[in-house]
Amino acid sequence: MTQPAISVRNVSKRFGDTLVLKDINLEVPRGQVSCLIGPSGSGKSTLLRCMAFLEEASAGMIEIEGEALGFSEKDGKRRRQTAAELRRTRSKIGMVFQQFNLWPHMTALGNVSMALRRVRGLGRKEAEARAMAQLVKVGLEARAGHYPSQLSGGQQQRVAIARALALEPTIMLFDEPTSALDPELTGEVLNVMRALADEGMTMVVVTHEIGFAASVGNNVCFLDHGQLLFHDTPETVFAAPRHPRLEQFLDTYLDRGAQMLR
Amino acid sequence: MTWQLFELLLQASLMTIFVSVTSILLGLAFAIGLSAMRMSGLGPLVWFARIFISFFRGVPLLVQLLLIFNLLPAIGISLSSLTTALIGLSLCTAAYQAENLRGGFEGVPRGLIESAEMAGLSPVQSFIWIRTPIALRLTFPALVNEAILILKSSSLVSVVGMIELTKMAQNLAASTYMPLPIFASAGLIYLAINWIVAIAGRRAEAALPGLPAK
Numbered sequence: 280m281t282q283p284a285i286s287v288r289n290v291s292k293r294f295g296d297t298l299v300l301k302d303i304n305l306e307v308p309r310g311q312v313s314c315l316i317g318p319s320g321s322g323k324s325t326l327l328r329c330m331a332f333l334e335e336a337s338a339g340m341i342e343i344e345g346e347a348l349g350f351s352e353k354d355g356k357r358r359r360q361t362a363a364e365l366r367r368t369r370s371k372i373g374m375v376f377q378q379f380n381l382w383p384h385m386t387a388l389g390n391v392s393m394a395l396r397r398v399r400g401l402g403r404k405e406a407e408a409r410a411m412a413q414l415v416k417v418g419l420e421a422r423a424g425h426y427p428s429q430l431s432g433g434q435q436q437r438v439a440i441a442r443a444l445a446l447e448p449t450i451m452l453f454d455e456p457t458s459a460l461d462p463e464l465t466g467e468v469l470n471v472m473r474a475l476a477d478e479g480m481t482m483v484v485v486t487h488e489i490g491f492a493a494s495v496g497n498n499v500c501f502l503d504h505g506q507l508l509f510h511d512t513p514e515t516v517f518a519a520p521r522h523p524r525l526e527q528f529l530d531t532y533l534d535r536g537a538q539m540l541r
Numbered sequence: 542m543t544w545q546l547f548e549l550l551l552q553a554s555l556m557t558i559f560v561s562v563t564s565i566l567l568g569l570a571f572a573i574g575l576s577a578m579r580m581s582g583l584g585p586l587v588w589f590a591r592i593f594i595s596f597f598r599g600v601p602l603l604v605q606l607l608l609i610f611n612l613l614p615a616i617g618i619s620l621s622s623l624t625t626a627l628i629g630l631s632l633c634t635a636a637y638q639a640e641n642l643r644g645g646f647e648g649v650p651r652g653l654i655e656s657a658e659m660a661g662l663s664p665v666q667s668f669i670w671i672r673t674p675i676a677l678r679l680t681f682p683a684l685v686n687e688a689i690l691i692l693k694s695s696s697l698v699s700v701v702g703m704i705e706l707t708k709m710a711q712n713l714a715a716s717t718y719m720p721l722p723i724f725a726s727a728g729l730i731y732l733a734i735n736w737i738v739a740i741a742g743r744r745a746e747a748a749l750p751g752l753p754a755k
């Protein structure tokens with residue numbers, strides 16, 4: 280068996296007294312789109328953030344392409360990695376946030392070229408040429424000189440995707456990338472993500488877009504109350520939901536959709 | 542009140558402007574340094590910044606200037622009036638600006654720092670390229686305000702032998718026996734300078750790229 284892109288082993292996370300993730304085990308296969316679904320507060324964001332070490336798991340290990348992320352394990356004990364070790368493993372991961380998190384004092388081009396210059400040490404010209412290539416890819420070359428405040432939500436999210444891609448990650452993590460968008464703007468972002476999936480990028484997507492999960496996802500993970508209840512292909516999950524909690528979740532989801540139609 | 546007298550006041554106001562602008566900029570640089578120390582999480586640096594800030598905010602500028610003016614020569618460091626004035630003013634404004642910046646740094650959304658982290662920026666790089674520019678942007682109106690306060694406080698540097706606008710007005714008033722028109726003119730010059738600073742500040746504020754959302 281080939282090595283998974285991400286492997287999550289016995290990961291638990293507590294915030295104070297509440298156990299938010301309960302002994303999660305998950306292998307994210309390479310080159311596939313894995314969707315994380317579940318009710319609000321079930322721990323989806325927390326799990327995704329653990330995969331980027333933006334959140335430290337309270338117990339358990341996470342490996343990125345076979346390399347420990349954040350903690351190294353030795354004789355059964357976890358040791359916090361140095362900043363340099365963490366940065367090296369993390370450089371394989373690109374992250375896209377619900378709130379875009381573009382830096383407001385830089386143009387779109389500035390946002391995308393920033394790390395190429397300051398982290399990769401490229402000259403301004405080279406960095407901007409590469410950044411521009413990424414903006415072309417998300418269809419925003421004409422907006423390169425715009426500041427985030429001058430861009431629509433959908434455009435900002437596409438810039439955020441370009442910014443992550445510029446660093447050539449092998450894995451992209453998305454936390455509800457379209458939830459902060461007006462409904463008519465979700466399509467442009469989902470299209471960019473679909474294109475990325477077609478290129479074979481390994482993606483983990485927390486989403487409420489069941490349609491996207493069903494059509495683009497290669498596998499779907501269902502989280503509920505911090506437990507990974509279900510992990511299967513979208514066909515199996517959506518066609519014949521067997522677990523009562525999943526059924527209930529999909530029901531409320533469909534109910535919500537139906538209510539919107541009224 | 543003659544044109545010659547007014548011209549002398551205008552000339553002296555150049556010194557006021559020079560001392561103030563230099564102190565504001567030096568003070569800003571120090572304030573960023575103090576903020577970095579305070580957020581470094583390193584005990585001695587954090588304490589140094591805290592003590593520095595409470596000292597310079599708690600002791601009157603006049604006393605600070607007199608302290609520097611008398612203390613440094615006593616330990617064998619002799620400084621010109623100008624240097625003493627610049628040190629006094631810039632350290633004092635640094636403390637206030639650091640306090641202003643604190644709010645700015647706290648106002649930088651966590652997500653922006655996380656995206657910097659994910660882009661591979663080190664904490665120092667993130668401080669320089671992300672947090673400081675955004676904090677400055679958020680506190681820009683307070684910076685303009687501080688500039689106006691310093692322009693006015695700069696009249697105190699006459700105690701260390703600087704001849705700036707206020708001191709010149711005093712000298713001229715004493716030698717010409719026309720205090721009223723001379724002090725009125727000095728007041729108008731201060732007013733004009735600060736009016737320009739306020740307008741320029743508002744223009745700059747409008748021209749700066751947007752604030753972080755929320």
Ligand SMILES: Nc1ncnc2c1ncn2[C@@H]1O[C@H](COP(=O)(O)OP(=O)(O)OP(=O)(O)O)[C@@H](O)[C@H]1O
Pocket residue numbers: 294299317318319320321322323324325326
């Ligand atoms: N920093 C934190 N401190 C304390 N509790 C937290 C923190 N972050 C998340 N939680 C709690 O952990 C639980 C899981 O949160 P999480 O954000 O992972 O859920 P989610 O599945 O992403 O929900 P949503 O669909 O609303 O985004 C929630 O009960 C939340 O209140």
Ligand SMILES: [Mg+2]
Pocket residue numbers: 323324325455
């Ligand atoms: Mg969430």
